[in-house]
Every structure is written in structure tokens, then in C-alpha cells.
Amino acid sequence: MAPKLDPMIGRYLRTEIGGVPHRLYFEEAGQGIPLVCLHTAGADNRQYRHLLADPEITRRFRVLAFDLPWHGKSTPPDGWEREEYRLTTESYTAAIRAFCASLELDKPVVMGCSIGGRIVLNLAIAHAAEFRALIALEAADFQQPWYDTAWLHRPDVHGGEVCAALISGLIAPHSPPVSRHETLWMYMQGGPGVFKGDLYFYRVDGDLRERVKAIDTRRCPLYLLTGEYDFSCTPEDTLRTAEQIPGVEVQIMKELGHFPMSENPAKFREYILPVLEKIASGP
Amino acid sequence: MTPPDRFARLPRLLAADADLMRRGHWLTVECRIDIGAEPFFLSISAGAIANLDRGLRLMRSTAFTFRAAEEAWARYWEPIPKPGWHDLFALTKRGAASMEGDLRPLLQNLQYFKDLLALPRLAQGA
Numbered sequence: 001m002a003p004k005l006d007p008m009i010g011r012y013l014r015t016e017i018g019g020v021p022h023r024l025y026f027e028e029a030g031q032g033i034p035l036v037c038l039h040t041a042g043a044d045n046r047q048y049r050h051l052l053a054d055p056e057i058t059r060r061f062r063v064l065a066f067d068l069p070w071h072g073k074s075t076p077p078d079g080w081e082r083e084e085y086r087l088t089t090e091s092y093t094a095a096i097r098a099f100c101a102s103l104e105l106d107k108p109v110v111m112g113c114s115i116g117g118r119i120v121l122n123l124a125i126a127h128a129a130e131f132r133a134l135i136a137l138e139a140a141d142f143q144q145p146w147y148d149t150a151w152l153h154r155p156d157v158h159g160g161e162v163c164a165a166l167i168s169g170l171i172a173p174h175s176p177p178v179s180r181h182e183t184l185w186m187y188m189q190g191g192p193g194v195f196k197g198d199l200y201f202y203r204v205d206g207d208l209r210e211r212v213k214a215i216d217t218r219r220c221p222l223y224l225l226t227g228e229y230d231f232s233c234t235p236e237d238t239l240r241t242a243e244q245i246p247g248v249e250v251q252i253m254k255e256l257g258h259f260p261m262s263e264n265p266a267k268f269r270e271y272i273l274p275v276l277e278k279i280a281s282g283p
Numbered sequence: 284m285t286p287p288d289r290f291a292r293l294p295r296l297l298a299a300d301a302d303l304m305r306r307g308h309w310l311t312v313e314c315r316i317d318i319g320a321e322p323f324f325l326s327i328s329a330g331a332i333a334n335l336d337r338g339l340r341l342m343r344s345t346a347f348t349f350r351a352a353e354e355a356w357a358r359y360w361e362p363i364p365k366p367g368w369h370d371l372f373a374l375t376k377r378g379a380a381s382m383e384g385d386l387r388p389l390l391q392n393l394q395y396f397k398d399l400l401a402l403p404r405l406a407q408g409a
Contacts, residue, residue, distance in 0.1 A: 146376040151390045158391070165393035169370025173363050228366045231373040235366075 008052040008063075010073075015102040017069065018094050025073035026066035026099070030058025033132065033280060034108035036100060037065040038116030040138075040259060041087075041202060042163055042195025043186045044072025047113070050265035056273065060280045061109070066099050068092075070194050085197035088205045092119045097127065109279055111135035114233065114258060115202050117224075121241070125211055128220035133279045135223045135272075138230050138258050140237035141208040141244070149203070153193040160188035163195045170258035172229035174267070183262045217247030221282070223275050224248060227256030249275075286356040287321040287337070289403040294332045296402040303402075304330040307395040312388045315343075316400070317350030330395070347384030349400070355379035360404045371397055 008029040015022055027045055029052045037048040045065035052063050067074040070085055096119065100108055109132050112120040117139025124134050147166060153159055164187040171180050187195070215222060222245065226238040235252045242250035253260060253271050260268040297303060307330025316323045324343055326334040336343075351359070351374055358368035367373050374380035382389065389396055 144376070146372050151386075156387065156391070162390055162393055165397060166372070168394060168397065169372050173369055229369060231367055231370065231376055 006049070006053050007055075007058065008049070012073075013066070013099065013102055015098045017098045018091060020077050022069050022077060022095075022098075023075050024066050024069065024095075024099060026064055027052055028062060028064040029053065030060075030062050032060045032062055034100075034103075034105040035061040035063045035276075036096070036105065036108045036110045037063065037261075038096065038110065038112030038119065039065070039068070039071065040114035040116060041198035042071075042167075042190040044068075044189075046072070046186055047183070047259065047262040049262075050269075051261060051272075054269070056269075057276060061276065064099075064103070064105075064108075068095060068198075070191055070197070076191075085193055086205075087115070087198045087201040089119070089122055089201060092201055092206075093122055093126070096123065097130070100130070107132040109133045109135065111137065112139075113137035113261065114139070115198055115206075117233070118202060118206050118208065120222075121208050121212055121215070122206070124215045124217075124220060124222050125208070128216060131220050133221045133223070133282070135225070135275060137225050137260060138227065138233045138238075139224060140226075140233050140241045141210075141212045143202075143233050143237050145203055146232065149196050149199050152196040152199075159192050159195070160190060163187045163190060167258065170230055170232055171263045172227060172255050172257040174255040175257065175263040179263050179265065183259050186262075212241055213244050215245045215248070217245060221279070222248045224250040225253055225260070225271055225275070226251075227253045227258060227260050229255075229257035232258055284406070286353045286360070286403075287318045287323075289360065289406045290316070290318045290323060290356070291335070291337055292406045293323075293325075293399070293402060294335050296405055297332050297399065300402070303395065303398050306330065307392060307399075310388065310392045310395060313345045314384075314388070315345040315348040315350075317348065318356050319351075319353030345384065346388050347382060347386055349380065349382045349389070349396075351380035356403075360401070360406075362404060362407070371400065 008027040010027045013024045039047045044067045048065040070076045117136035120134045120136040164184040242248050311328050314325050324336040
């Protein structure tokens with residue numbers, strides 16, 4: 001009997017980010033318009049495995065999902081043991097642009113979730129000409145913090161378990177238990193301090209209030225989609241952000257939370273397929 | 284059934300959940316949960332409820348307290364809670380609940396406590 005194989009292929013890309021050599025893991029499937037997917041804080045590209053295996057998407061899009069440095073199977077840079085990991089707007093933007101440039105992607109679409117959604121807003125502000133379209137999931141210019149990140153990395157609290165337990169509430173109650181727990185499993189596997197380091201970008205360095213007004217959707221279309229059960233980036237946060245961006249398309253997704261692509265892939269599909277259809281049939 | 288009456292069923296609800304007790308087996312702690320104006324003093328031993336005292340106990344010392352209004356608990360315990368009422372931190376973020384004291388045992392066993400305090404969802408009706 002033939003083996004049952006998922007369609008995506010995983011590879012390691014050698015590239016430099018900010019002049020530092022990196023080895024980035026990514027998976028890809030499909031052909032056509034490049035669609036680069038950015039995972040949430042403290043997680044990895046597995047969140048997009050359902051998109052990577054969806055023939056309705058991969059027949060027109062070359063879907064690529066990479067693990068940020070320090071995440072998943074991307075190794076941290078040499079000497080990581082001598083620094084505290086902190087993601088910044090600059091380093092995150094550089095990683096995405098390095099990935100796209102190294103693979104010679106021609107005007108890719110970038111879709112990111114949570115911190116990935118926030119950095120997509122920064123791409124729209126600062127690098128719109130490089131992209132065909134941008135999709136920000138669970139994104140806003142700013143969100144009110146709801147816990148102290150000091151709990152995420154200390155020897156008397158299991159980092160993986162506390163990260164997963166904290167974010168478990170961001171998953172909609174409607175999400176299938178299997179998908180809920182797969183989403184949590186990825187959080188349990190993050191490296192020590194990595195989720196906390198990602199949130200430095202989210203909370204300290206990546207405040208885009210006022211700056212989102214500079215987004216010009218005529219140069220690059222922008223789509224915002226947020227789950228109604230996301231109390232971290234609330235629908236109100238996303239709608240407030242959208243009000244400042246003429247031409248943006250915004251949608252609040254019913255029965256979804258902060259991890260739409262992994263917590264309920266079938267439900268997310270209902271929302272993302274029309275967006276991708278619009279992008280594919282656009283100019 | 285009032286929210287405090289529902290919470291009073293917690294020992295029976297946990298006793299029926301062997302998996303949750305297994306996940307809490309490293310946990311022994313005294314904590315206080317306020318259901319509106321009514322305090323409950325919860326003694327947890329190796330993941331099981333050793334004792335649940337309902338009502339005020341003068342000068343009772345606990346590691347931490349989690350408190351929310353009756354309405355918040357009632358909405359949190361709906362079979363499918365509405366957005367913003369579906370998680371303990373959703374409640375604290377909206378100002379409908381608060382926590383204080385030594386939060387370390389809470390954070391060390393956070394999923395256990397989330398699941399424990401959600402058990403009254405199973406105690407619907409009369």
C-alpha cells in the first residue's frame with residue numbers, strides 16, 4: 001500500500017539576517033503566487049499545516065511557512081547562550097525580508113497571525129511595494145496587556161505549560177478539541193524564554209499607534225481578520241485599527257479565537273478562501 | 284441554582300474527573316475563591332479537594348484569592364460562554380474578576396485551575 005504522505009516539503013534555508021548567518025526551517029507546498037505565512041509568538045510553522053495541505057489553496061498559491069529564528073526547527077544564531085532573546089520590529093522585519101529575498105519570491109503575499117499580524121502592519125507601513133497583498137490575522141496597532149510576562153520564563157514555573165495554559169483561553173470554545181490541543185502542544189514545545197522574547201516586540205517595541213495611518217492600500221491591499229473570541233487582540237482593537245486605514249478590508253470571524261488557522265482549520269477556511277480568491281483574481 | 288450553589292458542587296464534580304486530579308497531583312495548596320459576595324475556602328491536596336468551606340472564616344490564611352462577581356461566574360459557566368466571558372483572564376482583563384496573593388501555585392498549575400474552576404459548567408439546572 002502506498003504511504004500516506006502530507007503534500008508539504010520541509011527544507012532548511014541558509015541566509016543572513018542583519019548580517020548574522022541563520023539556518024531557517026520552512027515548509028512549502030503548491031505553485032503560483034507565493035504566500036508566506038507567519039506563525040504566532042512562541043509557536044512555529046506547524047500552525048499552517050492545514051493550509052499547506054489544502055489543494056483549493058495550493059493549486060494557485062505556493063504556500064511557504066517558515067520558523068522564525070529560535071522557533072521550531074530554525075536554530076538560534078551562534079552564541080545564543082550569551083544573550084537574552086528579544087524580537088524587535090527591526091529584527092522581525094529583517095527576517096521576513098531575508099526569507100523572501102533569499103528564495104527570490106516575486107511580490108509575495110504575506111499572511112501573519114498575532115505578532116505575525118502586527119508585523120504585517122509594519123510591512124504595510126514601510127515596505128508595501130515589495131508585496132502583492134498583506135493579510136493580518138488577529139492584528140491591531142496596539143493591544144492592552146492582560147498578564148505579566150515575567151511568569152513565562154523562571155525556574156519555578158514550567159515555561160511550556162504556563163505559556164500553553166495562558167493562551168488556551170484565546171481559543172474559541174467551539175474549536176474541535178483535537179485542534180485545540182494540537183495548538184497548545186506547539187506552545188508547550190517552545191524554547192525557554194522564546195515566547196517572552198517575542199512579546200517584547202508585541203508589547204514594548206512594536207507599538208504602531210499613529211503609524212498605521214501611513215498605510216496606503218492602493219499600493220498594497222490589506223486584509224484584517226480577527227476572531228470574536230480573541231480577548232488579546234479584540235475585535236474592537238482590530239476595528240479601531242481599520243478605521244485609520246482607508247481601503248482596508250476587515251472581518252470579524254465568528255466562532256474563532258486567536259489561532260484561527262490551527263484551532264479550527266475548517267472554520268477558518270470559510271473566511272480565508274474568499275480573501276485568497278480576491279487576491280488571486282486581482283491585478 | 285445560584286452561582287454559589289453551583290460552585291458548592293465542586294468536590295463532587297472534581298471527584299468524577301480522574302484525569303484532572305491526575306494532572307494536579309503535584310499540587311497541595313489552600314486558596315480562596317469568591318463567588319460574588321460569598322467566599323469559598325478550598326483545600327487541595329495532591330490534586331484532590333480535601334475540604335471546601337463555604338462562607339466567611341475569620342482570619343483564614345490562603346495562598347491566593349480569585350474573585351469575580353456572580354454575574355461573571357454565571358456567564359463563565361454557560362455551556363458555550365460568550366466572547367470575553369469564556370476564560371479567567373478574559374474576566375480579569377475586562378475588570379470582572381481579580382486575583383491576589385502568592386500567584387505562584389496558580390501559575391504553576393494554571394491549566395488545572397482553569398479546568399477546575401470551569402467544572403460548574405457541568406452543573407446546569409436545578
